Amino acid sequence: MSDENSTSYDYSGYYDDPSDYSPSNFSDVKNFSQVFLPTLYSLVFILGFIGNALVVYVVLKHRNQSNLTDICLFNLALSDLLFVFTLPFYTHYASAGQWTFGGFMCRLISGSHQTGFFSSIFFMIVMTLDRYMIIVHAHRVARYRTMGAAITLTVFIWMLSLFVSLPDFIFTEETKESQRLGCDYPQENKVWERYDLFTTNVLGLVIPLLVMVGCYSRIIPTLVTMRTTKKHRIVKLIICIVVAFFLLWAPYNIYRFLKFLQEKTIIQQDLTLDKNLRLSVAVTEAIAYTHCCLNPIIYAFVGQKFMRRALQLLKRLVPGYIRNLYNSSFRRSSVISKSSEVTSTYVM
Template sequence: MEMAYTTPDDYEDYPVITNRSTSTVCNTIDINDFCKNFLPRFYYVIFIASVLGNGVVLLVLYKFEKLNTVTNIFLMNLVASNIVVTLTLPFHAIHYSNQWIFGEALCKLVNSTDYLGFYSSILFLTLMTFDRYLAVVHCVVANKQRRTCYAVVLSAVVWIISLLASLEPYIHFTVEEYPIEGLVCEDTSNFQWKLFSLYKQFVLFFILPLTVFIYCYFRITLTVLATRMVGKHRTVRLIFVIVLMFFAFWSPHNIILMINGHGDPKQCSSLSYAEYVTSNMARLYFCINPVFYTFLGRKFQNHVRGVLVSQVPCLSDRISFSSSSRMLA
C-alpha cells in the first residue's frame, strides 16, 4: 500500500515519517533520493508485469473456462482487485519522480482506489479460502449451497465493504505545496485517525484473514489426509501457496507499521527505509500471483499452452495440450 505522506508540521502529532520532506527531527534526504531514483522504475515494471500477468489469467478464463462457476467468479474478482491496484501505479511513479501534478480530485481518487483494490484483494483471498474449506470439508452442504448466485452476492458484499473502508483516504487525502517538494498528495488526518486506520488495517485486513486461513487450511489438510482426496491436492496446494505468498509479502510491512507507528521519531531513518521496502514488497504481490496461477496450476498451464498454439500454430509440434482440461472449479 502507498504510505501517507507526513510533513514537518505533523511531527508533534504523528511519529511516523513516510514522506519526502526534511526536518530537524528526521533528515530524509537519502530516503527522498532513494524513492526518486528507484520507485518510479519499480512501479512501471510492476505495472507492465501485472497488466500482462493478470491479462493472461483473464484471457485464459474467457477462452477455456465456464465463467459462471463459483471458483472462477471469485478468481475473476481477485484479478480485478489486482488490476485496480495496478492502475494507480503510474500516478505514484510520477508523484515520486517529480511532484503531484494531477490535482486534488485525482489525489483523493487514486489513493482511495489504491486502498479499494488492496482491501478487496485480501477479502477475495479470504473468501476463496473459505469457499475451498466448504467444498472440501463440508462437500455435501457445499454442493447444495455453492451456486452462481451465492458467488455473485458474496462478491458484491466484498466490493461494498472494500468501498466503505476505502472512503477514509478519499476524505483525508489532499494536495499541499512545500518549498522543496512542490505539490504533494498526502494524508492530512490527525494522529487519532491515523492510529485508528493503522489498527483497522492490522486487525481487519491482516489478523482476521490470517485466522481464517490458518483454521480453514488446518481443517482442509486433515480432511484431505483422512479421505485421500487425491484430486483435491493440487487445487488446495495452489490456493495455499497463493495465500502463503501474500502473507510472506504483507506481514513484514504490517510489523514495520506497528513498530513505526509507536516508535521514536528520531529513529525514523532505518524504519522509513524498511517501511518503503516492505510496502513495495507488498505491492509486488499484485503482479506475482498470476505467475503462481501459471506455474503451479497444471490445468492452467495447459490452457496457456492452448493459447500459445492457437496464436502461434508453428508451436503445435513442440507444445502439447488437452482441450478438455478444466481449471479450479
Template sequence: MSVAPAAPAWMAIPLDGFGITMTIIYLAVCTVGLAGNILVMVAILKLDKMASATTVYIFNLALADGLFMVSLPFVAIQNFRHEWVFGELFCKLFMVLDAMNQFTSVFILTAMSVDRYMALVDPLRFAHWRTPRNAKVVSAVLWLFSLVPVLPMALHVSVYQGACTLTPPPGSDPRIWMLAFISYTFVLGFLLPFTLMSASYASLVYTMRSQRLRQRYRQVGAGTSPSLESHRLEKQVTKMVVAVVVVFGVCWIPFYTFNFYSVFANDVANFARAFEFAVLLSYAWSCANPILYACFSDTFRCYFRTLLLPAQPNVDHHSNAAVTERYNLTDADGRDGSVVMRQSRSH
C-alpha cells in the same frame, strides 16, 4: 493505500541509483501484474465462461488486482519526483480506488478460502451454495463492502507538503488518530482475513489427511494398496496452502510493521528506503497471483497456452464440465480435480 504519515523526510530521498531503480521496478511490476491479470480474466471469459464458483472468484480477484496495478505508475512518479503532481481531486480518487481494490482482493481471497473448505469437507451439502450465480452475488457484496474501510479516506486524504497522504482532522492528536486508523485497516485488511484463511486451509489439510488415513486403514484391512492419487492430491493442496498463506503474509507483514513503527518512531527518515520497498512488496502480491496460477494449476497452464500459442493443438475446453470444475478439490458429484488459488494487497 498509503496509511503512513508522509512527512517531507519520508520522500526526500536524493535522485540516485536507488530512486531510479525503484521507479523501474515499480513500472516493471505494474506491466507484469497488469498483463498477467488481464490474461487471467480473458482466459476465464473466453475459455471457462465462468462455469464454476471458483473461476468467478478468480475473475474478480484478477479484476481487483489489475485495477490495483493501474495505481502503480502514480506511486512511481511520486517517489521519483518526491512530490504529488496530479492535484488534490485526483489524490482523493487515487487513494480511494487504490484502497478499495486492495480490500476487495483480500475479501474475495478470504471467500475463496471458505469456498475451498466447503468443496472438500462436504461437497454435497454445500453444492447449492457453491454455484456461479451465488459466487457472483458474494463477489458483488464484497466489492460494495470494501467501501466501508475506505470511506474515511475520502474525508481525510489530501496533498500535504507535496505528498498525497492521510491528514488527521483538525484538533486531533495526529499520533493517536494515525494509530487508530492503521489499526482499523490492519484488522479489516489483514488480521481477520489472514486468520480466517489460515484456519480454513489448516482445517482443509487436516480433513484431507484424516480422509486419507481412513482410506488407508480400509485398504489395509481389505488387503489393497493405499491410493497414490489421494497422496498426490494432498501434497498438491499442501503446497498450495503454503504458497497462498506465506505469499500473502510475506507481502503484507512488512508493510503494516513499518506503518505501526512510523507512528511511534522519531527516526522514520532512516528507514525511508526500507518502507518504500515494503510498499512495493505489498503491490507485488497482486503481480504474483497469475504466476501462482501457472505454477499450481494444469488447467490455467492449458488456458494460457491456448491464448498465447493458439497455433499449438490444445484440448477442447468446452467438451465437458469437468474441465472448469477441476478447480475444485472435490466436486459435488465426487470427481477429483486440480487446485488453484490466488490472492491480493493494501497500503
C-alpha cells in the same frame, strides 16, 4: 506516499535534512526512494497487468462455463488490475518527489488504490473459505454454490471494499509541506491515519492470515486421505500460499506499526530510528505490492482447468513451442482421476 498511510507517501519529509550522506539520512532515503520505488513499481505494474489481464480474458472467454471459483478468480484479477493501475501515478510521485496530478486525482487514486487492495484481500478470503467448504463439507454446500449466490457475494465484497476505502476518497487531498506538494490526509484529518493503520493491519493481514491458517489446517488432513497422486504437490502449494502472503505483507505491517508507536512516543524518539523506519516502510511496502503479480500464478495458472484454457489462448498467439507445451499438458490432464480434478479445481 506517506509513511503512515498505505495510499500515498509524503516525500516532502525526505527533503528536510540536507546534511551529509549516510544510510540513516533523510536525503539518503529520498535518493534511494527515487530510484528503487519507480523501478519496482514499474516492474509490478507490467507483470501484474499482463498476468491479471490474461486471467480476466480467459474467464470472460469461457464465461458460460464459469462457477464460483471462476468468478472469484475473475474478481481477484480485477482487484489486482485496479491496484496496479494506480502504480504509474505513484511511480511519478516517487520519482518527482511531489504530487503533480491535482486534488481530485489524489482522492481518486488513493481511494482506488485502497479499494483494489482490500477487495483483493477479501476475495482471497472468500476463495479460502470456498476451498474449505467444498473439500471438508462438500455434501453440505454443493447446492448453495449457485451463480446467483456468486453474484450476490461479489457485489457484497466490492461494496464492503468501497466502504472501507471511503476515507481515502473523502479526506485525502493535495497538501503542501516544505514547498512541495503531497497527497495525504491534511493535518485536521490526521485521525484517519489511525483508521488506515488499523484496517490495513487487521483487515489486510491478521484476519486473512487467521482464515488461511485455520482453513488450510483442516484442508490438508482431508487432502492427505484422498486417493490422488497430486496431493503432495497441492499441500506444498497451500503452504506456499500462506508463507508467501505472510512474508510479503507482515514486514510492511510491522514496520508501519513501529512507525506509529515511534510517532506517538510510545517507543523512544530517535532521529536515526525515525529515518530507518521511513526507509523500511518504503521498501517493505513496495515488496508487498509484488503479491498482486503472484496471485495469477498461485490462484489461476496452477489450476488444471484454467491452465488448459490459458494454453489454448497462447497456442493461437504463439504457435510452435506453445503448441508442444499445450499437447504435453493435455496428455497429462487426460489421465487425471475424478478426485484429483475436484481437488485441482477448488484448491488451486
